[in-house]
Amino acid sequence: MPHLVRERLFFGDINDAIDALTTAASTNFTHVLSVVSSASISFITDCRPGLAIPTEEVHRVVSGEEGAPAVSAVPPGRLMRVVERTGDGLRITRMAVPLRDTEEEDLLDHLEPCLDFIDEGREVGSVLVHCFAGVSRSASIIVAYLMRSERKSLEEALESLKEISELACPNDGFLDQLKFFEEMGFKVDTSSPLYKQFRLKLLGQSYKFGEKIGSYMFKDDPGLYPQSGSCQDPSKEEQHKTAYRCRKCRRIIAVQDNVVSHVPGEGESCFDWNRRKSDRPYNKEQDCSSLFVEPLKWMTAAVEDGALEGKLSCIHCGARLGYFNWSGIQCNCGSWVTPAFQIVKSKVDISTI
Known part of the structure; x- marks a missing residue:
């Protein structure tokens, strides 16, 4: 019963x-x-x-x-x-x-x-x-x-x-x-860092098990809506949103909502196994040199070929923006992000839209 x-x-x-x-x-x-x-x-x-x-x-x-x-x-x-x-x-x-x-x-x-x-x-x-x-x-x-x-x-x-x-x-x-x-407050909040980390984990598992990574797993390209910088309805006004633009052609490649946060690690001490120790103390408040973002639809061509790792290039001008690696990438702060879709900050300009 x-x-x-x-x-x-x-x-x-x-x-x-x-x-x-x-x-x-x-x-x-x-x-x-x-x-x-x-x-x-x-x-x-x-x-x-x-x-x-x-x-x-x-x-x-x-x-x-x-x-x-x-x-x-x-x-x-x-x-x-x-x-x-x-x-x-x-x-x-x-x-x-x-x-x-x-x-x-x-x-x-x-x-x-x-x-x-x-x-x-x-x-x-x-x-x-x-x-x-x-x-x-x-x-x-x-x-x-x-x-x-x-x-x-x-x-x-x-x-x-x-x-x-x-x-x-x-x-x-x-x-x-x-x-x-x-x-997440008893709801599935797709903008939550917890949810984004969960989806990355699912992606990594799919790749590990040899499953095809379908485009439905990739979030909409924010560059398609340059006025709002969002994959949401462009008629809905949004203020003070941070956008990351290709430094060469100024196309929006990500917005703040796409960023997957990570907990800063121990900086250069994490790399002691393969380099001489630096005399410069690590400042935990320093900016990381990379952004880690959700997989976005403009990355589809590079990622869907089944390669373990590869380069990420601007879909508009072809400029090198960063890398992806299904096994993960270690940030300069020492933290590992797995799988990783990395944008090098020196390759983008930051603006407010």
Whole structure:
């Protein structure tokens, strides 16, 4: 039997989902959120041979649609909200999120569509959130929902769920992402340094596993909107935004929002293993000689060829701007950024737009 978490919100496993989709249970579910490895409803029917669930597709939600987040690591075309089922007196709206129970999987970019779906379902009926075993994936979604709706910390929300089901146990990777979710104020803030670092980590993992790095993983080119310096609607006035321009042709290559911050290291002492020690003391407040930025669409041609490392050149005039390296680059402050998309500050001019 599924566990009642809050009024009209239930937490369960694959068997609970099968029952909800095939029998007029007393719980009267109107919405089912399936967090499993396949969005197809056939995944559920495969678990019980001979089971037939007639379905009618009503809506698809994919990344990149109007209203969807401007930046997402979810591939375009990924199936999200999929079917409505009628028959035997049941009418259930189901949303499916293809998600594996691995520490490397991207939970964060799926959270807000899932949480909104739960809110919507609870307004009109009852919602069942399930994965295969009812342990990690669905628990992660429920924990995030309690965090957002009740302003609980990760620790508080997880403890609250464990009081209802001792089996609830998100994997370590999901817990890390839920911690980011808490630190971003119970939302997925795509402008947050935490989110940008998370996306860089995803990119590095994709490269490591030999996956194709699609252009959807690259943020829009800020040089296409020189008036605002932003990939957002140019009609929206923005003031005092820092822009980085190619020193040779003055094209905008990045804005402050694209910069990925890093914690300064120990300066020249980090390089003692391969150089003689300098007599000049390191000033931790000195500017780094490089900027590290998000991967931007103007870099696509250089980065998509599969090379481990390479040069980054201005897309307008061809001037050398910096380097990329999937294994990381060490800043002169001593910190490593991995993977790294490095712009050398001496190659750009800084202006305010």
